[in-house]
Amino acid sequence: MKKDNKNSFAETVKKYKLPIICISALVAVLVAIAVINSISTAYLRPYEKKYNIKYPRHIAEEFCDAYGANSAVCGMLTFDDTDEKIFVTSDVYQNGNHFDSGSAIDDGKQIKSIGLESSATEIEKLYSSVKGYNGCKQKVTLTDIYGKSKTYQVIAAYYANILGKDDNGYVFPYFAHGDLTEDSFNQYEDRVHCRSLYHPSYDMTYTDNYLSINVDTEFMKDFKFVILCVEVDGKVKPYTDAVKNKKIHYPQVWYDKHDKHNPYWLSSQWQPEVYTDKKHKTTEKM
Numbered sequence: 001m002k003k004d005n006k007n008s009f010a011e012t013v014k015k016y017k018l019p020i021i022c023i024s025a026l027v028a029v030l031v032a033i034a035v036i037n038s039i040s041t042a043y044l045r046p047y048e049k050k051y052n053i054k055y056p057r058h059i060a061e062e063f064c065d066a067y068g069a070n071s072a073v074c075g076m077l078t079f080d081d082t083d084e085k086i087f088v089t090s091d092v093y094q095n096g097n098h099f100d101s102g103s104a105i106d107d108g109k110q111i112k113s114i115g116l117e118s119s120a121t122e123i124e125k126l127y128s129s130v131k132g133y134n135g136c137k138q139k140v141t142l143t144d145i146y147g148k149s150k151t152y153q154v155i156a157a158y159y160a161n162i163l164g165k166d167d168n169g170y171v172f173p174y175f176a177h178g179d180l181t182e183d184s185f186n187q188y189e190d191r192v193h194c195r196s197l198y199h200p201s202y203d204m205t206y207t208d209n210y211l212s213i214n215v216d217t218e219f220m221k222d223f224k225f226v227i228l229c230v231e232v233d234g235k236v237k238p239y240t241d242a243v244k245n246k247k248i249h250y251p252q253v254w255y256d257k258h259d260k261h262n263p264y265w266l267s268s269q270w271q272p273e274v275y276t277d278k279k280h281k282t283t284e285k286m
Contacts, residue, residue, distance in 0.1 A: 112177055
C-alpha cells in the first residue's frame with residue numbers, strides 16, 4: 001500500500017511538473033516586469049506628489065514640471081540661436097504657445113503649424129533681415145513629451161495680416177498645415193517665395209516636410225511674423241548666401257501706409273487644398 005502511495009505521488013509530481021515550472025517562470029517574469037516598471041518610473045513620483053496628477057508613462061523628465069502645470073503640453077521648441085525652451089500645447093483655445101487648430105505634433109503630416117506669443121521668443125529679431133538670417137545657425141528642434149525630436153532648418157520668413165480688411169478681404173493662410181495636393185503645394189511655394197523677406201539657395205520640394213511658426217509682431221497692427229522651416233536629417237548646415245527679396249509681397253495695408261502701388265493687387269486669393277484621408281483620395285479647401 002505504501003509503495004502504491006509513493007508511486008501515485010511520484011506520478012502526480014511528474015504530471016504537474018511542467019505546469020508548475022511554467023507558472024513559476026511566469027510569476028518570476030511578472031515580478032521582474034513590475035520591478036523594472038517601478039524603477040523606470042521612480043523619477044515621476046516626486047512630480048506626481050507635487051502636482052497631484054498621473055503622468056504618461058515614459059514622459060521625459062524635462063517635461064514633468066511643464067506637464068504638471070498644464071497637461072495640454074505636448075512638445076517643446078528649441079532654437080540653436082537662443083537659449084529658449086518653449087513648451088507648446090495641443091490646445092489652440094488656450095492662451096500661450098500652441099499647435100494651430102487641426103495641426104498636431106504626431107500627425108505625420110507634410111506641414112505642421114505652431115503659434116507663439118511674442119514674449120516667448122526672439123525669432124523675429126533673429127530672422128527678419130537677410131543679414132540676421134545669414135549669420136544665424138537656423139536650427140530649430142521640435143521634441144515631443146517622450147523625448148523624440150525632429151530637426152528643422154529655417155528657409156523663409158515673412159509678415160502676414162490676420163484680418164481680411166487689411167488685404168482686400170484676404171488673409172494669406174500662414175497657418176496652413178496637413179498634406180497639401182501637389183498643385184496646392186506649388187501654389188503655396190510660389191506665394192511664400194513672393195512674401196519671403198529673403199531667398200536662400202534652398203528650393204522647396206513636395207516630398208519634404210515643413211514646420212511653420214507664427215508669432216505676434218509689432219511690425220504692423222494685427223500682423224504675424226512667420227518663419228517656415230524644412231525638416232532635415234542630421235546636422236544643419238546654415239545658408240550664408242541668402243539674398244534680399246527686392247519685391248516683397250506685403251498685405252495691402254502696408255502699401256497704403258507707405259503710399260506705394262501694390263504690384264500684386266491682381267493676385268488670386270489662394271486657399272490650400274488638403275487631403276482628408278490617409279490614402280490621399282479626397283480633398284477639401286482649408
